[in-house]
Amino acid sequence: MRPKEYTYARQILKDIKTGTLEVVEGKTFLQYIQEYQEKTIRSNIHAFADIFGIDEDEMFSLYVATRKWEVDVLRLDRLEATANKEKLKSYYNAPIFKAHVKLHQDLKEYIEGRKADNLEGVD
Numbered sequence: 001m002r003p004k005e006y007t008y009a010r011q012i013l014k015d016i017k018t019g020t021l022e023v024v025e026g027k028t029f030l031q032y033i034q035e036y037q038e039k040t041i042r043s044n045i046h047a048f049a050d051i052f053g054i055d056e057d058e059m060f061s062l063y064v065a066t067r068k069w070e071v072d073v074l075r076l077d078r079l080e081a082t083a084n085k086e087k088l089k090s091y092y093n094a095p096i097f098k099a100h101v102k103l104h105q106d107l108k109e110y111i112e113g114r115k116a117d118n119l120e121g122v123d
Contacts, residue, residue, distance in 0.1 A: 008036040044116035053084025
């Protein structure tokens with residue numbers, strides 16, 4: 001198991017112990033880990049994307065496709081194009097051009113830094 005999977009494994013065991021998670025016969029522990037990981041990533045992406053009005057499915061797809069910490073710039077540009085201009089200007093308190101530049105930096109850092117993998121704050 002990879003180190004990140006241990007984090008999910010501990011959470012799964014905790015949830016089983018507290019009764020939050022009911023074990024299903026025939027489901028492997030690895031399947032639970034994969035489900036928890038996807039739920040965590042989707043939840044965190046939802047929170048991030050909602051700030052800017054970004055297409056969540058497009059962001060999730062780009063996030064899981066990004067390996068070796070190098071985001072596909074063309075896909076990143078397409079994702080940025082889905083952002084709500086008013087939300088961008090408001091969040092960054094800047095003109096739209098500067099807001100787009102900042103969004104590009106933040107998205108790139110978020111995806112390449114694997115920030116949606118963080119279990120904290122996920123229900």
